[in-house]
Amino acid sequence: xxxxxCSECGLDPMCQVLDYAAPGxxxxxxxxxxxxxxxxxxRLFRVDQPFAAVYAVKSGSFKATVPDxxxxxxVIGFYLPGDLIGTDGMANRHYSYSVRALEASxxxxxDISRLEQSGRSVEAVQRALIEMLGQEIALNHAVTIxxxxxxxxxxxxxxxxxxAIRSSLRGLGNKRLYLCMSRSDIASYLGLARETVSRxxxxxxxxxxxxxxxxxxxxxxxxxxQQVATFR
Amino acid sequence: xxxxxCSECGLDPMCQVLDYAAPGxxxxxxxxxxxxxxxxxxRLFRVDQPFAAVYAVKSGSFKATVPDxxxxxxVIGFYLPGDLIGTDGMANRHYSYSVRALEASxxxxxDISRLEQSGRSVEAVQRALIEMLGQEIALNHAVTIxxxxxxxxxxxxxxxxxxAIRSSLRGLGNKRLYLCMSRSDIASYLGLARETVSRxxxxxxxxxxxxxxxxxxxxxxxxxxQQVATFR
DNA sequence: AACTTTCGTTGATCTATGTCAATTTACATG
DNA sequence: CATGTAAATTGACATAGATCAACGAAAGTT
Numbered sequence: 001x002x003x004x005x006c007s008e009c010g011l012d013p014m015c016q017v018l019d020y021a022a023p024g025x026x027x028x029x030x031x032x033x034x035x036x037x038x039x040x041x042x043r044l045f046r047v048d049q050p051f052a053a054v055y056a057v058k059s060g061s062f063k064a065t066v067p068d069x070x071x072x073x074x075v076i077g078f079y080l081p082g083d084l085i086g087t088d089g090m091a092n093r094h095y096s097y098s099v100r101a102l103e104a105s106x107x108x109x110x111d112i113s114r115l116e117q118s119g120r121s122v123e124a125v126q127r128a129l130i131e132m133l134g135q136e137i138a139l140n141h142a143v144t145i146x147x148x149x150x151x152x153x154x155x156x157x158x159x160x161x162x163x164a165i166r167s168s169l170r171g172l173g174n175k176r177l178y179l180c181m182s183r184s185d186i187a188s189y190l191g192l193a194r195e196t197v198s199r200x201x202x203x204x205x206x207x208x209x210x211x212x213x214x215x216x217x218x219x220x221x222x223x224x225x226q227q228v229a230t231f232r
Numbered sequence: 233x234x235x236x237x238c239s240e241c242g243l244d245p246m247c248q249v250l251d252y253a254a255p256g257x258x259x260x261x262x263x264x265x266x267x268x269x270x271x272x273x274x275r276l277f278r279v280d281q282p283f284a285a286v287y288a289v290k291s292g293s294f295k296a297t298v299p300d301x302x303x304x305x306x307v308i309g310f311y312l313p314g315d316l317i318g319t320d321g322m323a324n325r326h327y328s329y330s331v332r333a334l335e336a337s338x339x340x341x342x343d344i345s346r347l348e349q350s351g352r353s354v355e356a357v358q359r360a361l362i363e364m365l366g367q368e369i370a371l372n373h374a375v376t377i378x379x380x381x382x383x384x385x386x387x388x389x390x391x392x393x394x395x396a397i398r399s400s401l402r403g404l405g406n407k408r409l410y411l412c413m414s415r416s417d418i419a420s421y422l423g424l425a426r427e428t429v430s431r432x433x434x435x436x437x438x439x440x441x442x443x444x445x446x447x448x449x450x451x452x453x454x455x456x457x458q459q460v461a462t463f464r
Numbered sequence: 465a466a467c468t469t470t471c472g473t474t475g476a477t478c479t480a481t482g483t484c485a486a487t488t489t490a491c492a493t494g
Numbered sequence: 495c496a497t498g499t500a501a502a503t504t505g506a507c508a509t510a511g512a513t514c515a516a517c518g519a520a521a522g523t524t
Contacts, residue, residue, distance in 0.1 A: 066377065087369065137368055138328065140376065144379070145298060149423040193512055196512075197472095199474080383480070383481090425483075430504080
């Protein structure tokens with residue numbers, strides 16, 4: 001299982017701080033749990049559960065869902081190595097979505113509740129928190145913009161490219177991707193029918209933009225995919 | 233011009249801290265400018281401008297836009313009294329959108345750059361920042377979810393209800409609303425054609441859900457609107 | 465291994481909403 | 495006040511993508 005390097009991880013600002021904090025700095029030990037294994041299908045937390053910790057994906061992948069009105073789960077995000085999970089719970093005191101592993105994975109766990117419990121929090125810790133939250137906002141922002149007003153091809157092209165970028169950021173190549181989620185999950189996330197996802201992917205393949213077999217996807221022409229994603 | 237009370241304002245956590253900070257607390261004076269007037273059409277800041285301050289709407293309204301590929305502006309948010317503007321710039325060091333006033337308005341300005349400049353920041357200030365950022369994340373989250381996967385009627389119903397909620401939160405009634413933005417702005421924001429916005433609004437009116445004249449909108453049946461927004 | 469269930473693909477329709485066009489209304493400017 | 499420009503409304507039409515349906519391929523279960 002491929003792991004993301006700590007330097008590429010969203011939790012890194014915090015890890016830096018906690019590692020380098022002097023023993024008497026007021027940071028309780030055991031607040032940061034490294035490399036906890038998570039089984040496929042296992043839940044990190046459920047909707048409305050009281051907020052306790054922020055997770056960083058070390059290896060594997062996760063999906064976040066919210067319950068729909070018809071009891072159908074709606075996918076609102078995927079988490080890959082280096083990504084942070086649960087930051088928005090900090091404000092709400094509760095998680096606003098459920099998260100489960102798409103495959104055997106591992107995470108680092110930052111026990112925020114204990115951080116607060118410790119009373120006088122270290123300023124550097126707060127700085128790190130602020131940085132992490134800011135990143136989260138910027139990310140959500142970008143996602144929202146890309147999903148509204150885009151047609152099916154654009155959404156899927158952008159989705160694939162985003163995966164590629166995240167993959168290359170974490171040190172893996174950006175040509176060979178592993179689609180850890182099902183077509184239905186992708187469809188739910190992009191606000192499309194799963195049939196549409198299927199059709200567009202086969203169209204991309206016929207047009208020589210990608211090569212797709214089962215879960216593995218190879219980018220054949222990144223520029224063209226980029227064009228599909230951006231031009232209308 | 234109607235003003236939001238400080239207690240209802242998103243910047244309040246920070247104002248509390250700054251007001252109550254003792255003179256020798258390390259908070260430079262002049263960091264918080266209260267009630268600055270802004271003319272209609274005036275810009276608070278542009279895309280890519282270096283981040284300098286967070287704004288809180290005291291009265292009036294604003295819209296945020298990002299430049300489209302075709303040089304068309306795409307509306308990505310509206311700000312009403314009590315709302316915070318510019319929080320995401322904290323992480324990026326640059327604003328990721330432009331903001332301009334839809335009408336004569338006023339804002340409180342929190343000069344973050346000077347806050348940082350002051351060197352040793354007060355812990356309470358950081359706490360307030362964290363709270364503000366957390367709120368921002370939760371809000372964006374909700375917006376994203378409501379925009380994907382909803383049809384035109386649902387989006388507009390949700391949009392109107394959101395306005396009503398925000399209006400009542402700031403102490404005004406929730407029956408009479410003022411649509412400060414144009415139909416085109418609404419359309420752009422919701423990812424619809426402006427003709428569709430027009431049609432759906434008149435349909436709502438024919439069905440007795442709302443009464444609409446020019447910019448003023450009256451909620452006639454909030455429950456039904458709620459149903460439209462949630463059920464499919 | 466046999467069975468059941470889930471997942472992915474493909475085809476045939478149907479419909480919501482975008483696009484184009486014409487008209488009306490509101491608003492700004494001389 | 496008159497005139498020009500932008501915004502809003504309404505209608506006619508086109509189409510992207512949802513829905514319904516059928517089938518084959520994986521994957522999980524007994």
